Amino acid sequence: MKKTxxxxxxxVIFALLLGLFDMPKSAQSALHLPNFMQSMRIHLGLDLQGxxxxxxxIDLRKVPDKDKDAITDGVLQVITKRVNGLGVSEPNxxxxxxxxxxHIIVELAGIKxxxxxxxxxxxxxxxxxxxxxxxxxxxxVEKMKEYAQNVxxxxxxxxxxxxxxxEEEQNxxxxxKYEADEDYTFISDLGKNFADAIATLKPGExxxxxxxxxxxxxEATSSGQLRKKEGVYIVKLVDEKEEVKYDKQVYVSxxxxxxxxxxxxxxxxxxxxxxxxxxAKEILAKIKSGEDFASLAKQYSDDP
Numbered sequence: 001m002k003k004t005x006x007x008x009x010x011x012v013i014f015a016l017l018l019g020l021f022d023m024p025k026s027a028q029s030a031l032h033l034p035n036f037m038q039s040m041r042i043h044l045g046l047d048l049q050g051x052x053x054x055x056x057x058i059d060l061r062k063v064p065d066k067d068k069d070a071i072t073d074g075v076l077q078v079i080t081k082r083v084n085g086l087g088v089s090e091p092n093x094x095x096x097x098x099x100x101x102x103h104i105i106v107e108l109a110g111i112k113x114x115x116x117x118x119x120x121x122x123x124x125x126x127x128x129x130x131x132x133x134x135x136x137x138x139x140x141v142e143k144m145k146e147y148a149q150n151v152x153x154x155x156x157x158x159x160x161x162x163x164x165x166x167e168e169e170q171n172x173x174x175x176x177k178y179e180a181d182e183d184y185t186f187i188s189d190l191g192k193n194f195a196d197a198i199a200t201l202k203p204g205e206x207x208x209x210x211x212x213x214x215x216x217x218x219e220a221t222s223s224g225q226l227r228k229k230e231g232v233y234i235v236k237l238v239d240e241k242e243e244v245k246y247d248k249q250v251y252v253s254x255x256x257x258x259x260x261x262x263x264x265x266x267x268x269x270x271x272x273x274x275x276x277x278x279x280a281k282e283i284l285a286k287i288k289s290g291e292d293f294a295s296l297a298k299q300y301s302d303d304p
Contacts, residue, residue, distance in 0.1 A: 203238065
């Protein structure tokens, strides 16, 4: 009996609290309720509060199957950012699949004017996709080299590669990159063009010519990805020291991915250099995911 009375009392107290929250503001003020209770409002959805629902059908007829999910997510992000940027209160935006069609549903609670809702979201959403250039325009390359040559003259004249490099990077974002490598690198690990230039310098000297990447050289980015070296470089030898590179013996395994025209590549190899690079990335991803290195080497390596 005591337990039943306690449960009824809790239900009554809970009902009274809900009633206080849902009372008109004038009544709440008359009862001198705390400010947080007076300012708190129960959020009503579209079905209770009323509002507008917009249905955008996404035209994916000309989109490759592999890109359809990415396009749909892109449209969803565009609409979400557009609505959130205009301060609409708690919109509900989601993807709906109707048969083979993809739709974006936008629910705007409290906005009952359909024309106003369309103005907020927009009548249509268009995403523009441009193909990435596989090769730089020859004229752009020549302009870049001419600009780099002028920068080199300025560096050789003033002797401050650090200052000029940072200024050029700030003034040409995405086109000029200044990097100060604080770690020592074995000259044998450099590409031929870089190694030949560095070998002529003394510590503190700047190479008096632009160094162009050989085209088959790669470097690791800060995220651990491989990136092909491109463009032209201005190089300074900061310091040098002698050190034994191989002071211990280790057991290593490797996977050789050859390409047509490579040194000592078998005559049966037909893949291009870019194909070899892409295959190497796929194999690396498999190794990182836990696949057996020895099995992958047996399957893919072009060792004789």
